[in-house]
Structure formats: structure tokens, C-alpha cells
Amino acid sequence: MASGVKPRVKVPKSAAAGEAVTIKTLISHKMESGQRKDKEGNLIPRSIINRFTCEFNGETVVDVAMEPAISTNPYFEFEAVVPEAGEFVFTWYDDDGSVYDTKKNIAIG
Amino acid sequence: MEFSRRETLAMGLGAAMVTVLPFRANAAADDRIAAFTGGADIAEGGVTLTAPEIAENGNTVPVSVAAEGASAILVLATGNPEPGVATFNFGPGAAQQSASTRIRLAGTQDVVAVAKLADGSFAKASATVKVTIGGCGG
Numbered sequence: 001m002a003s004g005v006k007p008r009v010k011v012p013k014s015a016a017a018g019e020a021v022t023i024k025t026l027i028s029h030k031m032e033s034g035q036r037k038d039k040e041g042n043l044i045p046r047s048i049i050n051r052f053t054c055e056f057n058g059e060t061v062v063d064v065a066m067e068p069a070i071s072t073n074p075y076f077e078f079e080a081v082v083p084e085a086g087e088f089v090f091t092w093y094d095d096d097g098s099v100y101d102t103k104k105n106i107a108i109g
Numbered sequence: 110m111e112f113s114r115r116e117t118l119a120m121g122l123g124a125a126m127v128t129v130l131p132f133r134a135n136a137a138a139d140d141r142i143a144a145f146t147g148g149a150d151i152a153e154g155g156v157t158l159t160a161p162e163i164a165e166n167g168n169t170v171p172v173s174v175a176a177e178g179a180s181a182i183l184v185l186a187t188g189n190p191e192p193g194v195a196t197f198n199f200g201p202g203a204a205q206q207s208a209s210t211r212i213r214l215a216g217t218q219d220v221v222a223v224a225k226l227a228d229g230s231f232a233k234a235s236a237t238v239k240v241t242i243g244g245c246g247g
Contacts, residue, residue, distance in 0.1 A: 020204030020205065021204070033213065035190055054202075055200075055202070056202045059201050059202040060198075060200025060201065060202060061199075061200055061202035061203050062197060062198065062199055062200065062203060062208060063197075063198040063200065064196065064197050064198070064208070064210075065195060065196040065198070066195050067191065067193040067194055067195060068191060068213075069186050069189055069191065069193065069194040069195075069212050069213045069214075070194065070195055070210065070212060070213070071169040071170075071210075071212055071213055072168065072169070074210065074211070075210055075211050076208060076209070076210050077173075077208065077209040077210070078203065078205075078207065078208040079203065079204040079207060080202050080203060080204055081202060081203070081204040
């Protein structure tokens, strides 16, 4: 599913050096579990995002392996350390091979 | 209404299936835990799993896991058709080994979190969630 996928990420604009910041991410995706049936009783094939990663200046913060039990519009909240100014890179990997990414800068101060 | 020998046998078999099924669901979850830990012993405690006691809608149940110093946390829903939910791997950029997300639960069941701690040992926590409306479709 490549249509209507929109990542949204909330990162503070700035932080003190070495401070822990809370990051919230959401991506719109239907996360079809492969368990549901359509009106004719046929299984709707699975179509989910199976992996989510967050990196800060090339260093991994979290790497999540996702399975069909993750809700529609997968949401994650976690904490990262910010030792210096830099860039967070968020990447989502879809079952169909699509990769969605977004970047956020954070300043020190 | 009279039952033939064949019908009686079939009914007995059906009843046996119904009683065996819950164990099979748990076996799948146990297999996932064994694959994650490599068969190592699992201690209770050392990992926190926060989930609501009652979830009105099984489609989005907020859960959070935390385990200090853990390198990975596996989350399982033992009563789902497929027990796996997610595996969180924490890198050096993580301030705390904690994360929150929203999951689907097919019905009232136990949610289990297994963490791989810094010293290589494993810890486990579980929480029972009552689900009013299941989240896996018909």
C-alpha cells in the first residue's frame, strides 16, 4: 500500500546536551492483519509495516520488528539521548517493499 | 432425537478439540519465547509491562514496556491467532529502554513481555487484559 501513507513525528526543537527527549511517531497505514475476511468470505491478504527504525546521527535508538497485532496507524513512543545537535531519521518498512522515511533536526540550547 | 454411534464419536472429538485449543494457543506463544531466549531460564521481574485492565476496543490497546538495560523486549499476546506482537531492539541512542505502542487483542487474554537484559539473562512480565470487543475481525 503506497497510497495515503503519511508519517508524523513529534520531536522537540531543542534540548540540552545529554538530555533525554521523548519522541512520538505515528504513520497512517491500514495494517491489514491477514486474518480478516471480505464479504465473500475470502481472506484479505496481509499488508502491514513490518519494521520501524529510529536513528540519531547514524546511531540506532530503536529498531522494532512489527507483526500483524500492531494496531492500524502504528504509534510508537520512546526516549532518546541527545548528546549533540543532529538529525533523527525515522524509517518504516512496508510488506510490499516500500520504505517511508522522515527526518527531524534537533538543536542544542 | 437419537444419536448414532458415528455422531456420538464426532461430538466427543469436537469437545476434545475445544478443550485442547487454548493449550495450543499457549504453545505457540511458548515456542516464540523459546526462540527468543534460546531456551534460557526466565526470571520474573526486571521488566515492566503496562496495559489496561479492561480494554473496550481490542483494536487499539495501549501498552508500554520498560526494562532497564535491556537490549531487546519481545511482546506477545498469548490469545491471538498469531501470538507475536512486536520486538523492540534498543540501540545506544536510547535514553531508557522503554517504549509504548498500540496493539490488537482478539479477546480477553494475557499479554507477555520478555526482556533480554544487559547481562544476557531474561526477564518476563505479564498482564491480563479484558477485552470487550475483539480486534481481529470475523
